[in-house]
Amino acid sequence: MGKLKAGSFNPLPIAPMVLVGANVNGKPNYMTVGFVNGVNIKPSIVCISLNKNHHTPKGIIENGTFSINIPSADYVTETDYCGLVSGKTTDKSNIFTTFYGELETVPMIEEFPITCECKYIDKKVEFAMDILYFGEVHQVYANEEIIRSNKEVDIVKANPLILGIDNLYRTVGESVGQAYQNGWKYIPKERTPMPDLFSDTYQCQLIDQPAQPSLTIRFQVTAENIPQIIGQALFAITRYAGELGVSPAGAPFVAYHGMDGHKMDMEIGFTFRQRLKGKDNIQASEIPGGKYASCIHFGPYEQLGGARAVLHQWMLKNNYSGTGVSYEFYLNAPQKTPPDKLETQIVFPLR
Ligand SMILES: Cc1cc2nc3c(=O)[nH]c(=O)nc-3n(C[C@H](O)[C@H](O)[C@H](O)COP(=O)(O)O)c2cc1C
Numbered sequence: 001m002g003k004l005k006a007g008s009f010n011p012l013p014i015a016p017m018v019l020v021g022a023n024v025n026g027k028p029n030y031m032t033v034g035f036v037n038g039v040n041i042k043p044s045i046v047c048i049s050l051n052k053n054h055h056t057p058k059g060i061i062e063n064g065t066f067s068i069n070i071p072s073a074d075y076v077t078e079t080d081y082c083g084l085v086s087g088k089t090t091d092k093s094n095i096f097t098t099f100y101g102e103l104e105t106v107p108m109i110e111e112f113p114i115t116c117e118c119k120y121i122d123k124k125v126e127f128a129m130d131i132l133y134f135g136e137v138h139q140v141y142a143n144e145e146i147i148r149s150n151k152e153v154d155i156v157k158a159n160p161l162i163l164g165i166d167n168l169y170r171t172v173g174e175s176v177g178q179a180y181q182n183g184w185k186y187i188p189k190e191r192t193p194m195p196d197l198f199s200d201t202y203q204c205q206l207i208d209q210p211a212q213p214s215l216t217i218r219f220q221v222t223a224e225n226i227p228q229i230i231g232q233a234l235f236a237i238t239r240y241a242g243e244l245g246v247s248p249a250g251a252p253f254v255a256y257h258g259m260d261g262h263k264m265d266m267e268i269g270f271t272f273r274q275r276l277k278g279k280d281n282i283q284a285s286e287i288p289g290g291k292y293a294s295c296i297h298f299g300p301y302e303q304l305g306g307a308r309a310v311l312h313q314w315m316l317k318n319n320y321s322g323t324g325v326s327y328e329f330y331l332n333a334p335q336k337t338p339p340d341k342l343e344t345q346i347v348f349p350l351r
Helices: 056-063 073-081 196-201 223-244 301-317
Strands: 014-016 018-024 027-033 036-040 045-051 065-070 098-100 107-109 114-126 130-142 161-164 169-171 205-209 212-221 253-260 263-271 283-287 290-298 326-330 343-349
Touching (some): 018 045, 056 130, 065 130, 073 169, 212 253, 290 301
Antiparallel strands (some): 018 065, 065 114, 098 107, 114 130, 212 283, 290 343
């Protein structure tokens, strides 16, 4: 395929559209912004890039706060208008109904489905025309009707606006895949054979095992909370098993049941020789009997992704298909074992 040199410009084909709000001289002012992004998960830090001559940055510096307001497509005209006129010469305080949240100095737009108030963290990067401002998200306000039962935002209902490189506003289209999951379906092309290194490192095999009764706790967690949640869950189950006077039959394990929004649906627990009763959030569960693809990873937990990929490739090569669930058994204790000596068994149930 021929490649054309298209010049030097921002090649990102789309940008989310937001209105940045700040009180300037005591009056709400809103400006349209496409240069906006998240830069840190915890604490949640966002950045916006604003031209040095605009009116809104004055309010950001004045109050040390600003808002990010996500318009729905119903407000495409008002959104564009706020990007055409400046608060220096046009009063933009009456275009929307303004409300204030916990920080009290951050004007937010009542009519928009999602708004958030941010504290300017006194960190900026200056470029020739624009200044990049960083803010910590203090609170997000979302309309009830766009929040699903699992507290996730329903992006289709929020109906946000995106700006194309062609200067057209568009709405969000169909979902075409599940993030953090679709990648597992990747099949390497013929020209990139799996390095031998992998097959040497991981002995993948087919195992057949009976059903194993277990006690587990199931959670939906974001990636950064996983280690802490695993520790707490195993502690609670061990204590409960102690109350029952029983000991686990094997190593602690985690079952990954897939993603729910950007949260991992996972079950943490131990297997036991006999079936036990659950209590509170500890449930009597079972690792089903049947055929499994299995391999052992020797080394730090951060490298488990590579082992999972190799096992998955091995399954594809042998025409095995998984159920979508995967298990990890932690064969030695991370508190007492150096990371390079950790042993983890990865197991994929087969259909
Ligand atoms: C679609 C669109 C995207 C824009 N994105 C940005 C941006 O990312 N940064 C910026 O400084 N100005 C951006 N602007 C321009 C400002 O919104 C515009 O100059 C506005 O009038 C400034 O308002 P103010 O002077 O009241 O702050 C954009 C305008 C439009 C229409």
